[in-house]
Amino acid sequence: MATRASELPLFPLNVVLFPGVVLPLHIFEPRYRQMIADCQEQTTPFGIVLARPESQPLLEEPYPVGTMAEIRELDRLEDGRYVLMAVGVQRFRILSQHREKPYLSALVELYEDVDEPAEDVEFHFKQAYSMFGTYVDLLLKAANEQDSDVRNHLPGRPEELSHFIAYFLDLQNEQKQHLLELTSTLERLKEELVILRREVPFMRQMLIGSQNADHNILN
Numbered sequence: 140m141a142t143r144a145s146e147l148p149l150f151p152l153n154v155v156l157f158p159g160v161v162l163p164l165h166i167f168e169p170r171y172r173q174m175i176a177d178c179q180e181q182t183t184p185f186g187i188v189l190a191r192p193e194s195q196p197l198l199e200e201p202y203p204v205g206t207m208a209e210i211r212e213l214d215r216l217e218d219g220r221y222v223l224m225a226v227g228v229q230r231f232r233i234l235s236q237h238r239e240k241p242y243l244s245a246l247v248e249l250y251e252d253v254d255e256p257a258e259d260v261e262f263h264f265k266q267a268y269s270m271f272g273t274y275v276d277l278l279l280k281a282a283n284e285q286d287s288d289v290r291n292h293l294p295g296r297p298e299e300l301s302h303f304i305a306y307f308l309d310l311q312n313e314q315k316q317h318l319l320e321l322t323s324t325l326e327r328l329k330e331e332l333v334i335l336r337r338e339v340p341f342m343r344q345m346l347i348g349s350q351n352a353d354h355n356i357l358n
Contacts, residue, residue: 144234147207148174148183149243151190151199155315156206156227157302159294162187166221170241175210175221177240184209186231186247189316199243203233204250204320227302230319252298252324263328264297270335271304277342301327308334 150171156162166175178185188205208225215221229249236245272290294300305318305327321327 144246144248147231147245147247148178148185148240149201149205149233149236149245150174150185150187150208151194151201151243152187153190153312154187155189155306155312155319156187156208156225157306157315157319158206158227158229159299159302160227160306161211162208162225162227164221164223164225166223172219172221173240174242175213175223178210179213184228185225186245187225187227188233189312201233201236201243201245202316202320204230204316205233206230206319251322253322255323255325260297260325260328263325263332264300267300267304267328267332267335268293270332270339271300271307274335274339274342275307277339277346280346281342297328298324301331304328304331304335308338310334 154162166172174185177183184207186205187208188201190199190201194200206227207229209228211224211226213221213223230251231247232250234246234248236243238244268290272293275290294303301318301324305315308315308331310318318327318330321330
């Protein structure tokens with residue numbers, strides 16, 4: 140069955156939004172103020188897309204896959220600017236785009252991961268859950284913060300976790316876009332595990348070096 144296409148306002152940014160992630164936004168350009176006003180009036184989401192680095196100012200060209208964002212906690216300032224929280228809800232693929240309005244719009248269709256063997260996905264999900272939990276623990280230690288409950292706040296489903304890890308990792312936007320465009324939860328988790336297996340030992344060594352340096356200063 141063909142996926143039904145729909146019209147969606149687009150907001151090109153230098154950021155990759157993933158489903159399940161909250162992104163604070165400050166809307167100050169007139170064209171995007173109009174976009175937010177239109178979305179509010181029609182009770183519709185808008186799409187956040189990564190702008191290609193070679194794009195011209197005011198003529199941003201987006202990558203083909205983005206994420207629909209729902210507007211939350213909207214606050215309109217006295218001068219007309221907006222401050223809001225954008226919540227990623229669903230990926231989409233651009234079929235065609237136009238500039239009939241002050242902002243970029245597109246005809247889009249939903250973009251989803253394919254069905255995969257449950258056992259394989261679950262195996263890699265458990266590995267990623269554990270490894271990413273360790274990664275976050277090390278980040279908190281490096282920042283002299285503690286949160287023993289952090290693992291209980293991680294997404295409990297494979298696809299949701301794979302999106303959250305992709306958002307959280309310190310990667311170039313092009314790498315994040317690659318992870319966003321994958322249609323395999325399994326492949327996304329596998330690629331993230333490769334990164335985590337490299338980063339976790341590195342962070343452990345960094346912490347040990349920092350602790351040794353502190354010890355030497357005290358002595």
